Amino acid sequence: MKRVTFGEPDHILPWQENRTGRSSSFRMFRLNTEEYPADRSVFDSYGEACMKAKMKELAIKSYERARARSHAEKSEKHTATA
Numbered sequence: 001m002k003r004v005t006f007g008e009p010d011h012i013l014p015w016q017e018n019r020t021g022r023s024s025s026f027r028m029f030r031l032n033t034e035e036y037p038a039d040r041s042v043f044d045s046y047g048e049a050c051m052k053a054k055m056k057e058l059a060i061k062s063y064e065r066a067r068a069r070s071h072a073e074k075s076e077k078h079t080a081t082a
Contacts, residue, residue: 043066044063047061050062
C-alpha cells in the first residue's frame, strides 16, 4: 500500500470519513499519529475516535500522549522565552 503524506496533519478528512461510518477514518487518525508524533492534536483526535469506537484502552493511551505533548510544548515555549 502506497503511503501519502501531507505537509501537516489532516484534521478534516478523518472526521468527514468518521461521520459516514467508514473504517478508513480510523486508519487516517492513526496515520496522523504516526506521521506527526509531535502534534498533540492528532493524538487528541485519535483518542476521541477510539472512545467513539468503544476502544477505551487505546483512547486512554492516545489522550495520555496528547497530554504529554501539551506539557512538552509548554516547556519548550517557557525555555524559548527564558
